[in-house]
Amino acid sequence: MINKGLGSAVHIVQMIIAEVLKRGGTAVDATAGNGHDTLFLARLVGSEGRVYAFDIQKKALESTKKLLERYGAAGQVTLLNTGHEEMDKLVPEPVDAVLFNLGYLPGGDHTLVTSAGTTVTALKSAVELLRPGGRIGMVLYTGHPGGNEELCAVEQYASGLKGAGFNVIKINYLNRTAHAPVIILVEKAGDLLESQAATQNS
């Protein structure tokens, strides 16, 4: 992994996710976009693992598919051309990690953005799907219309998760403009390694 440093919110989230997502694991990319996070997850889980990648835009999934094929990682990824609020219906197994990189598709139509309602629906499903020790990482942007509302809704829901069962942290930049990205991380309490061992023994 190239160290892009703490200046990249995506890098910070990837570092924290990488700690719990191992070879053979299962992950969701809730916002495939151009496929960079999908590829990141696919490489961590390897050919024995599984990544479910959602995007409402066909163009995004086409870019993702191309990127995965270029790196020989398409086999372990299920591409789903639908909104991530369908996650509870379409992901058939518990997961170790879920990534959200919200806002609009880079290089795509800037009027098509994720929104507070569907994002929170998807986040609730992600929390349900998460294995003990698993983590959800979200990068949120407030520079576009609706971005602030989305951050507030996510923060309100995540803050309400019970302290004994979940660790919920917020990461923000102190020396940047008000529109710097914000990170929210949710961890379901428990030890991932123990839970993986239990799965392997069952």
Place this chain on the structure above:
Amino acid sequence: MINKGLGSAVHIVQMIIAEVLKRGGTAVDATAGNGHDTLFLARLVGSEGRVYAFDIQKKALESTKKLLERYGAAGQVTLLNTGHEEMDKLVPEPVDAVLFNLGYLPGGDHTLVTSAGTTVTALKSAVELLRPGGRIGMVLYTGHPGGNEELCAVEQYASGLKGAGFNVIKINYLNRTAHAPVIILVEKAGDLLESQAATQNS
């Protein structure tokens, strides 16, 4: 490294520091305490590296020394029985990482706490000592008298570091009481690996 999860602020800071502190590197433990962070840093740098560990309490350095000896890591650590505000005078080389775990010594005298003035002095020195790509990690507590003032002073200083030269992030818990620990991280822009390569070639 055992995964203690995002419920431990110390674990989060250690994970972020471990990304940039490699074998042969140099680090400072600004608050040796019972030596757990010192041991963590000493193991990362190995016998070719160097850790400078500060504590104003003799008792803390004695505990630290015992812990390091038990794990065969005392050789690479310089113990300094003085306040971390002396860092600029006593650390003779650029460093890759600096850790602060503020407040009082666990199991020690709770009236002896770090304070805003000396902590900010030490932080300024740490910023000066830091190599490009290096990181400073601070865990702050607000449950004791003076804790809030210390956090405010650190946050004010760190927020003023210029965005082009530094990445400054704050991490806080969303679903805990007001007295949950807070993390501040400062990264000097640049690539640590490049800077290490340059040092090795010189």
